[in-house]
Amino acid sequence: MDAEVWVLGGTGRSGRAVAVELARRGVPAVLVGRDASRLAAAAQPTGSRTVVAGSVDATAAEIRRQRPAVVISTVGPFTTTAGPIIDACLPGSHYVDLANDVAAVSATLGRHDAATGAGRTLVTGAGFGVTATESVVVKLCADRPAPLRVRVDMVPSLAIEAGVVGTALAGTILDGLPGVPGGGRFQGRQIADGRLAPARIGGEARRLTLPDGTEVTTASMPLGELLAAQRASGARFVVSASSEAPSAPVVRAVLPAALAMLKWAPLREFAKRRLAGVRIKAADRPREHSWGHAVVTWADGETREGWLRLGEAQAYTGAVPAEIARRLLAGDGRPGAYTPAALFGAGLAEACGGEYLPAGSGRR
Structure with missing residues (x-):
């Protein structure tokens, strides 16, 4: 149970892409969503376990109860979903999301001290746009x-x-x-x-x-x-x-x-x-x-x-959070809140x- 990676929004396109990339890396994924039948269909190609949770609050409660190693959120708007999910993660889980707007990314980065104090890693912007452009900047500078x-x-x-x-x-x-x-x-x-x-x-x-x-x-x-x-x-x-x-x-x-x-x-x-x-x-x-x-x-x-x-771009948005989760499971992260290349350098994009x-x- 401790090595599980939960994918919130597991029936959506991004969630399914993340699950496929986790499977390619040999990482067990758990698909989380509201509809049991859709979750079962989405989980079939990868043999993933599923968790049915009908709301953000219900999802947060399950995270607190089961304490997966890593939670990957594909569920927006992240300005409203990230806060309660991060709160649930800090006691026992690392957190990764696909946010790509200034408000949501800023809010998660603002949780750096809380994540450091809890010994957890928060990674925001783990999709195509932030990862691709930030990585080029890191390389050039x-x-x-x-x-x-x-x-x-x-x-x-x-x-x-x-x-x-x-x-x-x-x-x-x-x-x-x-x-x-x-x-x-x-x-x-x-x-x-x-x-x-x-x-x-x-x-x-x-x-x-x-x-x-x-x-x-x-x-x-x-x-x-x-x-x-x-x-x-x-x-x-x-x-x-x-x-x-x-x-x-x-x-x-x-x-x-x-x-x-x-x-x-x-x-x-x-x-x-x-x-x-x-x-x-x-x-x-x-x-x-x-x-x-x-x-x-x-x-x-x-x-x-x-x-x-x-x-x-969608396939890349599946690969980035999956690779980040693999590295977090391997103990390669560090406590705090980061964007992808800030944590793992320009090589993450190539990986x-x-x-x-x-x-x-x-x-x-």
Whole structure:
């Protein structure tokens, strides 16, 4: 029992991907979720044990009672789920999640002292975006002092499963950044002069030529990568961007007004309910590879650029928490709260199937 790794949200796409990757590493997984029949179906390919828990509170109670070695949470919105699950983990379990927004990542990193005191490891952002971009920053900054500026770009390529958006994802998209300093709840964020500051969602648009010769536009988003890149580099100015951000001029023009409407709670709740029920059509991934990218600039004018080439982004999001759990079981972690590369270095990304492609360095 002590060596078990629990996967919360075990019937979802991310949970199933994590279970497969744990099985590949010879790590016993326990799938946790609300629906017994769906759990049984999800557990069949890996022969996993299952635990039925109908709510976050019920899940937390089971964690306290059974004390698995590691808990991997794929259940959002992490701004609401992470706190009670971490509280349940601190007495006896390490914790890993897939959070990728500033609010949730910041809140978990803020539990560093509590985790250290309890002798537990908390790892947040253990998915594609944070891991891929943070790892490139760690690689580029390895032999240099703190840079002045960092920009990170995540370019995922993933196949879409047919289904509905669901309440967890709808909440993550529409709840904004509650309690995050440096701007309004429905504003973006950047690091300016070492502190969180307002930024326009969809701003800082840039056309990137990927190493395979294709092009993509990325624009700013208030992602967990922002905090991870700043902590990894110590840079005074940081921008996080994504190819999934709204970058079309028309969309960027109307976005501020649309986001302002979400301040009205009844409208926000109505929008979440409608979005949760939207059906998604299956689609192939748009390109062969996913990419993490960073450009780092120092005060003396030196600029370094780097890329991390990956396969399908969802598969990578399964591999990262599985590999982290394997290392935690082996005793390779340390108490406290971390993002993935901050704890395990740039080599973690390679262990999960990534390949670094340095774009050279020089003065610009």
